[in-house]
Amino acid sequence: GQNIDQPTEMTATEGAIVQINCTYQTSGFNGLFWYQQHAGEAPTFLSYNVLDGLEEKGRFSSFLSRSKGYSYLLLKELQMKDSASYLCAVRGRGSTLGRLYFGRGTQLTVWP
Amino acid sequence: EAQVTQNPRYLITVTGKKLTVTCSQNMNHEYMSWYRQDPGLGLRQIYYSMNVEVTDKGDVPEGYKVSRKEKRNFPLILESPSPNQTSLYFCASSPTARTGSNYGYTFGSGTRLTVV
Numbered sequence: 001g002q003n004i005d006q007p008t009e010m011t012a013t014e015g016a017i018v019q020i021n022c023t024y025q026t027s028g029f030n031g032l033f034w035y036q037q038h039a040g041e042a043p044t045f046l047s048y049n050v051l052d053g054l055e056e057k058g059r060f061s062s063f064l065s066r067s068k069g070y071s072y073l074l075l076k077e078l079q080m081k082d083s084a085s086y087l088c089a090v091r092g093r094g095s096t097l098g099r100l101y102f103g104r105g106t107q108l109t110v111w112p
Numbered sequence: 113e114a115q116v117t118q119n120p121r122y123l124i125t126v127t128g129k130k131l132t133v134t135c136s137q138n139m140n141h142e143y144m145s146w147y148r149q150d151p152g153l154g155l156r157q158i159y160y161s162m163n164v165e166v167t168d169k170g171d172v173p174e175g176y177k178v179s180r181k182e183k184r185n186f187p188l189i190l191e192s193p194s195p196n197q198t199s200l201y202f203c204a205s206s207p208t209a210r211t212g213s214n215y216g217y218t219f220g221s222g223t224r225l226t227v228v
Contacts, residue, residue: 030209033216042202043155045216087155091209098162098209099170100145100217104154 002026002096004103006088011109012078020073020106022088030093034062034073037085037105046073046086075108083110114139118203118220125193125227133188133223135203143206144186145170145217146178148199155202161186162209193227200224 003025012018024032031050035043049055049064049071061074075082085105092099116137125131137144145160147170157170161180175197177189186205190197203220 040222042219042221045218048216089155098143098145098160098168100157100160100204100209101171102147102155104152 002101006103006106009107013111016078017076022071024069024090028093028096030091032071033089035087078110116220118223122224128192135186137205141205143209145204146188147202195227198227
């Protein structure tokens, strides 16, 4: 199986920058996803990394290091609406193709 | 509008009474999957389907059945629901899950199931 770890909770203030880390141990790797989920709602897609390096998309960036089994999601210029749970997910490969493994999520609270 | 539609949104049922949660997507996606979400446990995969007539187990398939007879629909069947299946369920789809594809997964709005 897969083991995906991320912090349970984080807090930050409006306008600040926050980095949410995710570490994973996998038997096969076919990309890493970040999702945002507001309470009681469906997860929404934020980013995808399959090669090492940084992917930037507006206020959100995601980084991947496959050799270290490590990723982070960077949120800049935080807004109150960014208060949500952030989910790291790893897609399987080979015999686990079709599997999508989620971490337990990081609950981010943004204070004014 | 491109979307994944789940029904019902909320369901309260009794132990042992068979139920089906429907999932339909209008994006011609090959891949579909079911997850349950429980406090402190995150999203766990129940079943997935790489294409029509191709289904496979995820992490927590016990007590659930699925079928994929046509591309757009992927119903989740609970033959004999039990209280430990009380959860928030999500269906998701993607154009493909093949190696290297950068397509994200589109999730339905969720079904909150309570089994008493």
